[in-house]
Amino acid sequence: MRLLYVLERYPELSQTFVAQEILGLQELECEVRVVTLSSGVPGAAPAPSRTVEQAGTVERLAALLSQGMRRPLATLEQMAAEPNWPPPNGSARVRGALRIAPFIADAKWADHIHSHFATEAADIGRLLARATKTPFSFTAHGADAYSDPQRLSLNLRAASFARAASPHVAEMLRKATSDRPVADRVIEIPVAVDIDRFACPRPYQSNGDVISIGRLVEKKGFATLISAFASCQNAEALAGRSLVVIGDGPLRATLEAQAAAEKARVSFLGALPHDQLMEKAWGAALFALTPEIAPDGDRDGRPTVLIEAMAAGLPIISTSIPGIEDLVTPDIGVLAEAGNPTSVALGLESLLQIPSQTRQQMGERGISLVAPYGRRTVARGLLDAFRGDQS
Numbered sequence: 274m275r276l277l278y279v280l281e282r283y284p285e286l287s288q289t290f291v292a293q294e295i296l297g298l299q300e301l302e303c304e305v306r307v308v309t310l311s312s313g314v315p316g317a318a319p320a321p322s323r324t325v326e327q328a329g330t331v332e333r334l335a336a337l338l339s340q341g342m343r344r345p346l347a348t349l350e351q352m353a354a355e356p357n358w359p360p361p362n363g364s365a366r367v368r369g370a371l372r373i374a375p376f377i378a379d380a381k382w383a384d385h386i387h388s389h390f391a392t393e394a395a396d397i398g399r400l401l402a403r404a405t406k407t408p409f410s411f412t413a414h415g416a417d418a419y420s421d422p423q424r425l426s427l428n429l430r431a432a433s434f435a436r437a438a439s440p441h442v443a444e445m446l447r448k449a450t451s452d453r454p455v456a457d458r459v460i461e462i463p464v465a466v467d468i469d470r471f472a473c474p475r476p477y478q479s480n481g482d483v484i485s486i487g488r489l490v491e492k493k494g495f496a497t498l499i500s501a502f503a504s505c506q507n508a509e510a511l512a513g514r515s516l517v518v519i520g521d522g523p524l525r526a527t528l529e530a531q532a533a534a535e536k537a538r539v540s541f542l543g544a545l546p547h548d549q550l551m552e553k554a555w556g557a558a559l560f561a562l563t564p565e566i567a568p569d570g571d572r573d574g575r576p577t578v579l580i581e582a583m584a585a586g587l588p589i590i591s592t593s594i595p596g597i598e599d600l601v602t603p604d605i606g607v608l609a610e611a612g613n614p615t616s617v618a619l620g621l622e623s624l625l626q627i628p629s630q631t632r633q634q635m636g637e638r639g640i641s642l643v644a645p646y647g648r649r650t651v652a653r654g655l656l657d658a659f660r661g662d663q664s
Contacts (some may be wrong), residue, residue, distance in 0.1 A: 274303045274304070274384050274385065274656065274659060274660065275303070275304045275306075275382060275383050275384045275385075275396070276298060276303055276304065276305045276306070276383055276384065276385055276386075276387060277305075277306050277307075277308065277376075277379050277382070277383035277385070277386045277387070277401070277407075278291070278295065278305060278306070278307045278308075278320070278387055278388070278389065279307075279308055279309070279376075279382055279386060279387070279388040279389070279394045279395075279396050279397050279398040279401070279544055280307060280308075280309045280310075280388070280389050280390075280394055281309065281390065281392070281393055281557045282309060282310065282311050282312070282313040283307050283309040283312075283313045283318065283322050284313045284314060284316060285313045285314065286314055286488075286544060286586070287487075287488045288389070289466075289467075289577060290438075290464035290465050290466065290577045291389055292318065292319050293464075293465035293466060293467050293648040293651075294464070294465040294648065294651060294652060294655070295307075295319045295320045296465075296646035296648055297361070297465055297649050297651055297652025297653075298652045298655065298656065299319060299320070300648075300649060300652065301652050301653065301656055302603075303507060303647070303652075304353055304658065305319075305320040306320060306321055306322070306323075306379050306382070306383070307320050307322035307323070307501070308322065308323050308324075308325065308376045308379055308392075308397075309322055309323070309324050309325075310325055310372075310381045310393065310397075310606065311324055311325070311326070312324050312326070315491065323375070323376070323379065325372045325373065325375075326395070327479075327597065328375040331513070332375055333371040333372070333374055333375055334371065334453070336374035336375045336377055336378070337370055337374035339369055339374075339377070340374055340377050340404055341372045342646055343404075344403075344404050344405075347403045347404050348370070348404065350368075350403075351361075351370055351400055351403070351404070352366045352367060352370050355400070356423070356424075356427070357393075357396040357424050357427065357559075358373075358393060358396035358397055358400060359372070360606075368591060373400065373401070376397070376401055377401065377404055377405060380401035380402070380403075380404065380405040380407050381405045381407065383407055384407070384408075384659070385407065385408050385409075385410070385659045386398045386401055386402050386407050386408065386409045386410070387409075387410050387412070387655075387659070388409070388410075388411040388412070388468070388473055389411070389412050389414075390411070390413070390414060390417045391411055391412075391413040391417040391420060391424075391425060391428060391435070391446075392417050392420055392424070394411070394624075395411040395424075395428040395432075396413055396424070396428065398428075399409075399427070399428055399432070400537060402431065403431070407434060408433045409430060409431060409432055410432050410433050410434045410435065410436060410658065410659070411432055411435055411436070412435075412436045412437075412438060413435065413436070413437055413438065413442050413574075414438045414442065414574040415438075415442065415444075415572055415573050415574025415575070415596060416492075416570065416571050416572045418437070418442045418445035418446055418449075418574070419570060420551060422449050425446065425449035425450075426449050426450050426455075427457075429446065429449060429450050429455050429456075430450070430452065430455055432458065433458070433661070434458045434459070434460055434658050434661070435458060435459045435460070435598065436459075436460055436461075436462050436655070436658065437459055437460070437461050437462075437586070438461075438462070438463060438464050438574055438575055439461070439463070439574055439575040439596045439599075439600075440461060440599060441574070441575075441595040441599070442574050442575075442596065443459050443460075443461045445646040446459045447459050460654055460658060462651060462654045462658070463575070463580075463645055463646050463651060463653070464575065464577050464580070464646065465646065465647070465648040465651040465652065466577060466580045466581055466584060466643065466646040466647065466648065467648060468580075468584040468643045468644070468646060468647050469647075470547075471551070471554075471581050471584035471585045472584060472585070472586075472640075473554075473555045473585050473586045474555070475555055476633070477558075477586060477629070477633040478555070478556050478557065478558055478586065479558055479629030479632060479633070480558060480629075481514075481556045481557045481558040481559075481562050482515045482516070482517050482556070482557055482558065482559065482588070483502065483511075483512050483514055483515070483516050483517070483559045483560075483562045483659045484516075484517045484519065484553055484554055484557035484559070484560055484561070484587075484596060485498060485516065485517070485518050485519070485520075485556045485560070485562055486518075486519045486520055486522070486550065486554070486562070486578050486581075486582075487520045487576070487578055488498075488520050488522040488558075489518075489520055489522030489523065489524040489525045489528060490522050490523065490524060490567075490571075491520060491524065491565075491567040491568075491571070492564055492565065492566065492567040492572055492573055492598065493562070493563075493564055493573070494563035494564050494565040494592060494611065494612065495518065495524065495528050495530060495563075496524075496527075496528060496561075497563050497565065497611075497612055497613070497614050497617055498516070498561055498562075498563045498617060499516065499520045499531055499532050499535065499537050500531075500535060500537075500616035501537055501563070501603070501609075501614040501615070501618040501620075502516045502538075502539065502614075502618070502621065503532070503535035503536060503537035504536050504614060504615070504618045504625065504642075505618040505619075505621055505622050506537060506538055508622050509626075510621075510622050510625035510626045511621065511622065511625060512556070514625075515538040515539065515540055516537065516538065516539045516561070517539075517540045517542065517553055518539060518540065518541050518542065519542050519543070519544070519545055519550055519553060520543070520544060521543045521544045525541065525543075528541070529541055536656060538638065546551060551585075554581075554582070554585050554587065555585065557587060558587075558588075558629075558632070559587060559588055559589070559590065559621075559624060559625060559626065559632070560579075560585075560587040560588070560589050560590075561589075561590045561591070561617075561621070562576060562578060562579060562580035562582075562589075562590075562591050562592075563590070563591060563592045563611065563617050564576065564591070564592055564594055564597065564611065565592060565611040565612040566594065566611065566612075573594070573596060573597070574596045575596040575597065575600060576597070579591060579597065579600060579601065580600075580643055580646045582639070583636075583639030583640065583642060583643050584639075584640060584643045584646075585636075586608050586633075586636035586637060586639060586640050587608030587636050587639070588605065588624060588632045588633075588636050589601050589605060589607075589639070590606055590607045590608075590609065590617070590624055591606065591608055591609075592599040592608060592609050592610065592611035592612075593608040593609070593611060594611050604635065604638050605635050605636075605638050605639040605642070606624065606635060606639075607620040607624045608620070621626035629653065
């Protein structure tokens with residue numbers, strides 16, 4: 274089967290689930306192409322990609338003219354009445370149409386178009402589907418399920434199915450439409466993780482540090498985690514342990530300054546190659562990630578890194594927000610109140626005060642729960658959904 278994936282950026286370090294999903298589909302003998310608004314981080318990617326920048330002016334004009342000749346009504350509606358993409362003001366509509374017109378050839382090649390995130394990528398996937406009559410679907414992850422209800426409803430109606438990465442996201446998508454048959458097209462398929470690669474080859478390190486991995490942005494709650502760690506780092510359970518933060522982002526300097534001011538034992542290692550990251554994870558006693566809802570509404574859905582930590586056999590402390598509440602249960606970890614350093618500190622202490630054997634059993638329970646996130650399992654579920662359009 275030939276699949277066209279639509280993304281806003283590709284590849285992204287924080288979106289390993291996309292790469293794993295594509296790899297899983299390729300292992301099932303699917304051909305996958307990717308089109309994207311902008312290039313991501315340098316490095317190997319599992320599928321070839323095209324960005325809007327790669328198409329010159331002549332190619333864009335020729336592609337839009339060809340699109341208009343083949344599908345005049347769809348093209349006219351895109352430039353005259355499309356509410357989401359391109360932006361509804363002046364010549365921006367024409368410029369927007371020119372930007373994505375070169376993707377029409379890829380959309381015609383594909384048997385199915387799939388967009389990741391229910392925002393711009395879903396808008397573009399829908400427009401490409403309308404211009405080529407290729408079936409279209411999209412995945413919603415977290416904050417995108419809380420986006421403009423009108424946009425969500427429009428994309429839901431056009432999609433052959435909408436895939437939610439967690440039960441809570443599925444609920445939000447179904448609430449975005451009053452049309453029952455459309456709501457019934459929402460399906461739940463989790464994100465893909467290379468669970469075998471995260472499997473720990475050594476015994477549980479009960480005396481290890483506390484590790485956290487993620488992009489250093491507000492919704493990840495690192496400021497809360499650092500304050501919590503600083504307040505309890507001298508407690509018996511945490512004595513001698515450090516908080517090891519792996520990842521980079523716009524808040525790094527601010528968080529480093531906070532850790533210094535609060536005299537917290539925090540090591541900021543930045544983004545690491547996978548083998549170095551895993552060495553740190555396998556030597557940890559506990560995985561911590563304390564997401565919260567940012568003032569601008571940005572939020573996590575079901576962070577992939579929590580699944581990866583479970584695959585590595587680590588007990589977990591996280592926060593009680595939708596998408597995490599039904600993942601981190603008491604038999605694999607502890608949930609604290611989001612944005613509350615005192616609650617997180619109590620959670621850290623309580624988890625590290627219990628016998629190391631109990632924490633090891635939590636990690637083992639986490640390992641037993643990650644099979645549904647394996648990339649081949651996820652890819653099979655998606656492929657069945659994609660093929661449903663051709664039955």
